Amino acid sequence: xxxxIQVNEGPYQHQAADSAYLFTRAALEKGHEIFxxxxxxxxxxxxxxxxxxxxxxxxxxxxxxxxxxxxxxDLVLCVAAAQRRGLVDDGEAERNGKDATNIHPKFRISGLxxxxxxxxQSDRLVVFGD
Amino acid sequence: xxxQIKNFLYLNRRAPYGTIYAWESLEVVLIGAAFDQKVSLAFxxxxxxxxxxxxxxxxxxxxxxxxxxxxxGDYDVNQLYVEQESLEERGLTIDDLMHLTWEDExxxxxxxxxxxxxxxxxxxxxxxxxxxxxxx
Numbered sequence: 259x260x261x262x263i264q265v266n267e268g269p270y271q272h273q274a275a276d277s278a279y280l281f282t283r284a285a286l287e288k289g290h291e292i293f294x295x296x297x298x299x300x301x302x303x304x305x306x307x308x309x310x311x312x313x314x315x316x317x318x319x320x321x322x323x324x325x326x327x328x329x330x331x332d333l334v335l336c337v338a339a340a341q342r343r344g345l346v347d348d349g350e351a352e353r354n355g356k357d358a359t360n361i362h363p364k365f366r367i368s369g370l371x372x373x374x375x376x377x378x379q380s381d382r383l384v385v386f387g388d
Numbered sequence: 389x390x391x392q393i394k395n396f397l398y399l400n401r402r403a404p405y406g407t408i409y410a411w412e413s414l415e416v417v418l419i420g421a422a423f424d425q426k427v428s429l430a431f432x433x434x435x436x437x438x439x440x441x442x443x444x445x446x447x448x449x450x451x452x453x454x455x456x457x458x459x460x461g462d463y464d465v466n467q468l469y470v471e472q473e474s475l476e477e478r479g480l481t482i483d484d485l486m487h488l489t490w491e492d493e494x495x496x497x498x499x500x501x502x503x504x505x506x507x508x509x510x511x512x513x514x515x516x517x518x519x520x521x522x523x524x
Contacts, residue, residue: 299412342408374423385523
């Protein structure tokens with residue numbers, strides 16, 4: 259089956275960020291396809307490379323990145339949500355005159371149309387959040 | 389923009405200003421309207437407060453985005469379900485809600501109501517008919 263995943267909550271704050279990852283990993287292990295993982299609301303916080311959790315804790319951002327590396331996952335942060343919350347890539351830094359970027363290279367920033375497209379193209383959209 | 393047409397339902401369950409979910413849900417609806425899908429919205433639980441008329445956010449210094457709901461008809465988003473029980477539980481009636489309308493081009497642009505009050509049971513069957521359910 260082909261899944262689209264939507265992550266609506268930030269890392270460490272809310273279990274939705276963990277559940278989305280665990281579901282995605284399990285689906286891939288079972289041979290399913292993940293069309294796209296779309297991060298929305300505070301979920302965009304899952305995509306900053308500057309995250310530094312305590313060493314004995316899981317690294318939520320790197321965990322997504324490793325999964326993306328292994329399976330070619332498309333990890334997308336919503337641009338409007340990212341702008342509000344200070345998630346920045348090179349393009350956004352340039353456009354908005356910011357002096358830094360913080361997005362992890364395995365993630366990309368794009369528009370909400372990517373969420374709609376993922377929902378249309380997939381057999382199931384699975385939303386993780388409250 | 390895409391060859392498939394699916395039934396999209398946006399479930400709006402939260403009050404408009406306590407969290408950003410309502411506003412960012414509306415942003416998805418507006419962007420999604422460009423995709424030529426069959427779209428409807430449902431307002432239930434505290435989500436019914438999103439379309440209450442006469443909203444004034446000056447005291448909380450947040451943007452009052454409620455006028456945006458009036459534009460939905462222009463985006464061909466004109467199926468707005470409101471759960472009867474949620475209204476009643478909060479002491480609201482349809483008269484407390486904004487008068488949201490759309491113009492039907494098949495009937496000489498006649499103005500029609502977008503809001504339909506439905507029971508919890510009816511809403512359950514509406515949800516069941518959907519291909520995609522966004523919950524905000």
